[in-house]
Amino acid sequence: MTDESPTPEPPSSRVAGSRRRRSAQKIAAERQRQKSRTLWLGIAAVAVAGLVVAGIVLTSRRQMEATAPAGVQTFSDLPVGHTPDPVTYAQNPPAGGEHDPVWQNCGYYAEPVRNENAVHALEHGAVWITYQPDLPQDQVAALRELAASQSHILVSPMDGIPAPVVASAWGQQLQLQSADDEQLQQFVRRYRLSPGAPEPGASCSGGTSATV
């Protein structure tokens, strides 16, 4: 820092000159005050902005990158128990709940599978795509290809479902008018092996491949 010389002293005897000088000093002081106020406001603004940015950077949590498609229905607090008995599910097709001790092996099925086994596959993080038996063959072929391209995708026909194609994951469900709807890909991306399933990543093989 530079060292300062004392402010020049106005001789008190020369009143008029002193007054003029004082008013000049006042103007200069006012100017100086404004200048430093602007400086401080600037510094404060930058500081606040900087702290806000730092705060956002430090506190932001990682969010799941994939967004759920519009129209997904969510069901919470589904029980995870095992039972060998038939289960009446609250959703059609089932989207989770009590299930058979044996899980359905993932992949494509041309015949319906047992709900209680399929729900166990949902527990392992599978996406279960059910289709109405009269779905056009090219759409069925597309679903079959989808099941072959990934792990943890179960495809099976089902009577009486509320839309031509219904995609389900544990606690999540989406009705689709067609297998070509891009929302199906979005659903698979968002929910296949997602942490929302009770046991994501547990094998979707080594169970049963039985149909009903």
Add this chain to the structure above:
Amino acid sequence: MSGSMALDAPAAADPAPPHAQSRRWLLAALAAMLLVAVLAAAVGWRAWDRAPADDSLEAGFARDMIVHHDQAVAMALLAQERTADPAIATLATDILLTQQNQIGQMLGWLNVWGLPATGIGAPMSWMAPAADAGADGMAMPMEGAMPGMATPEELEQLRALSGDDFDAEFLRLMIAHHRGAIPMAEAALVGSDVPAVRDLARSIVATQQAEIAAMTALLEQQGPATPTPSP
């Protein structure tokens, strides 16, 4: 600061005597330095905490290797059920436990990185930058199909076999499967600087090479009638 206090009245009335002004500048400089330090700490923390992006090599490797490993687990589960050979049963158990564990590791990374297990690109597209350099007609030969994966037809055929035939076909498919995993893991070793990814990729290369040797020996014990698959 060494300036002496100006004692006379007019100067004292001045709101910004030079020494006070320089103190302000010092304060401003300190505030600015503090601010820069806080920002640098925040950016540094984020950089240290950086996670691979949705279209990164790391995410692509994890996603495809999960699917690849999942098929090995499925085949090993089938072998446990079908084989009468204790050596093959033990090998199958080893493969299934190891690869199921590695599936869990990779799914865990994706979870921590905030990424879904399903990517937007075709399988193997994370290895495409190298393949893209090829001729136009042959661009990305790997994309869409993972090396060494058994086809649904091959798996169907395997399920229909039993006894020595099953053992031989299982070993052939698993050797091809392991041979496919190695270039994927090598690509991750070349392209990633994430320690966890590199450690797992290195482990896959080493252990699957060793298992290929063990399976080739088992296949040879089966007799000369069963040829080993070409690489």
